[in-house]
Amino acid sequence: MAVNIAKTITGQSLETRNAHYLPFLNDKAETLDVGIALLFKAPHSYTGEDVLELQGHGGSVILDMVLARVLECGARMARPGEFTERAFLNDKIDLAQAEAVSDLIDSSSESAALAAVRSMSGEFSKRIHAVQSELTALRAWLEAALDFSEEEIDFLADPQLAQRAESIVEQFDSLMQRAQQGQRLRDGLTVVIAGVTNVGKSSLLNALSGEDSAIVTDIEGTTRDVLHEHITLDGVPLHIIDTAGLRDTQDVVEQEGINRARRAIESADHVLVMVEADELRLPHVQLPTNLSATLVVNKIDLASELSSRGAELGEQKMREIIDRAKLFAPQFERLTNNDLMCVSVKTEQGMEALKKHLLTLVGHDAQLEGAFIARRRHLDALDAARHASMAALTRLKQSDMPELAAEELRQAQLALDSVTGRFDSEDLLGEIFGSFCIGK
Ligand SMILES: Nc1nc2c(ncn2[C@@H]2O[C@H](COP(=O)(O)OP(=O)(O)O)[C@@H](O)[C@H]2O)c(=O)[nH]1
Numbered sequence: 001m002a003v004n005i006a007k008t009i010t011g012q013s014l015e016t017r018n019a020h021y022l023p024f025l026n027d028k029a030e031t032l033d034v035g036i037a038l039l040f041k042a043p044h045s046y047t048g049e050d051v052l053e054l055q056g057h058g059g060s061v062i063l064d065m066v067l068a069r070v071l072e073c074g075a076r077m078a079r080p081g082e083f084t085e086r087a088f089l090n091d092k093i094d095l096a097q098a099e100a101v102s103d104l105i106d107s108s109s110e111s112a113a114l115a116a117v118r119s120m121s122g123e124f125s126k127r128i129h130a131v132q133s134e135l136t137a138l139r140a141w142l143e144a145a146l147d148f149s150e151e152e153i154d155f156l157a158d159p160q161l162a163q164r165a166e167s168i169v170e171q172f173d174s175l176m177q178r179a180q181q182g183q184r185l186r187d188g189l190t191v192v193i194a195g196v197t198n199v200g201k202s203s204l205l206n207a208l209s210g211e212d213s214a215i216v217t218d219i220e221g222t223t224r225d226v227l228h229e230h231i232t233l234d235g236v237p238l239h240i241i242d243t244a245g246l247r248d249t250q251d252v253v254e255q256e257g258i259n260r261a262r263r264a265i266e267s268a269d270h271v272l273v274m275v276e277a278d279e280l281r282l283p284h285v286q287l288p289t290n291l292s293a294t295l296v297v298n299k300i301d302l303a304s305e306l307s308s309r310g311a312e313l314g315e316q317k318m319r320e321i322i323d324r325a326k327l328f329a330p331q332f333e334r335l336t337n338n339d340l341m342c343v344s345v346k347t348e349q350g351m352e353a354l355k356k357h358l359l360t361l362v363g364h365d366a367q368l369e370g371a372f373i374a375r376r377r378h379l380d381a382l383d384a385a386r387h388a389s390m391a392a393l394t395r396l397k398q399s400d401m402p403e404l405a406a407e408e409l410r411q412a413q414l415a416l417d418s419v420t421g422r423f424d425s426e427d428l429l430g431e432i433f434g435s436f437c438i439g440k
């Protein structure tokens with residue numbers, strides 16, 4: 001089809017993969033525009049099919065006329081994402097790569113774009129295939145060992161089996177770390193500001209979003225509902241959530257606000273635990289221990305005791321604050337300097353450092369291994385695959401029902417297949433490609 005249309009519109013037989021500068025003709029052989037025609041023959045094209053590319057001068061009228069002419073010659077308009085969908089169906093790219101095409105186009109920061117290119121060019125998929133083939137090899141070995149389990153040599157007792165499963169689990173860890181970083185670059189991070197009343201939580205939300213969305217007063221219990229703000233720092237999306245101060249109260253409305261605050265905290269990616277420099281008040285509840293958290297000491301403009309360097313609180317004071325904070329958030333047992341920020345929302349002191357810290361959490365400036373752009377569904381699949389491998393490892397270590405270990409490994413493979421799309425689910429494909437823009 002594309003080859004015929006090329007011939008009709010240009011009046012010539014085009015050489016493949018060559019730029020031809022020539023007129024585009026209408027049905028009366030009149031020139032509509034003069035431009036470049038490129039013909040790609042299957043399978044050497046983006047979609048794996050014959051493709052004709054016409055590059056004209058642009059401008060909506062001429063473009064419409066050329067488009068109308070192409071349609072007249074038998075073409076039809078593509079659905080959103082159809083080119084990439086065809087590339088996927090023709091095995092030019094896998095599903096993770098196809099999704100990365102869309103994520104590259106939509107990327108809102110340089111880091112996200114770099115991560116998307118990495119996934120699009122197949123680096124993410126290559127790592128998945130590597131784990132996949134190790135899973136296959138281990139399964140084959142295990143199945144063989146099971147077949148010979150009646151023999152004298154006990155293959156199942158071979159410690160290499162467990163070692164290999166262990167190495168697979170480790171590979172999952174590194175893969176997930178890079179994918180999670182990519183998912184955060186793509187979808188942003190949900191950060192909840194938590195603490196008692198009047199420490200400056202709402203002021204921080206307003207400062208970060210640059211808007212007066214939350215009401216700030218010196219009256220305790222001012223914020224009663226959960227407030228959401230979507231902000232972007234250096235192109236990285238962040239969802240900041242301000243909550244009611246956590247305290248014991250008889251006020252029914254405030255109590256409901258505090259319950260909502262707790263739920264918001266539980267579903268957050270990260271919590272900023274806010275305290276006041278001079279008045280160490282922390283909530284009576286405890287933060288879930290698996291949440292990552294930063295201790296933010298606010299109102300250092302009011303602090304009576306500053307360190308010799310001036311910018312930070314004295315060491316004695318810091319230790320006191322940390323000791324108290326540990327009671328609220330056990331994760332602060334392992335608090336490092338990176339997880340402790342002294343700020344004054346009022347004078348803006350330390351605010352730049354706090355913003356930088358938030359970007360670090362997203363992995364925006366991570367120099368180590370590059371992130372792979374990834375979606376929630378990829379993370380879920382990797383998580384399921386890791387979980388199944390871990391279960392297999394436990395069985396192998398304890399020599400407990402190895403035939404079930406083989407099944408766990410198979411489940412891990414199935415989960416991994418869903419990332420690269422080696423399976424068919426029409427619904428999922430429709431959902432993925434339907435979200436593309438037209439022409440891609
Ligand atoms: N001096 C000083 N006051 C602050 C600072 N941040 C917030 N405040 C004040 O502290 C009071 C409580 O702030 P708010 O944001 O409503 O606290 P929330 O209850 O934790 O949301 C308000 O009067 C703010 O103006 C700060 O860095 N320094």
Ligand SMILES: [Mg+2]
Binds near residue numbers: 201202203243
């Ligand atoms: Mg508030």
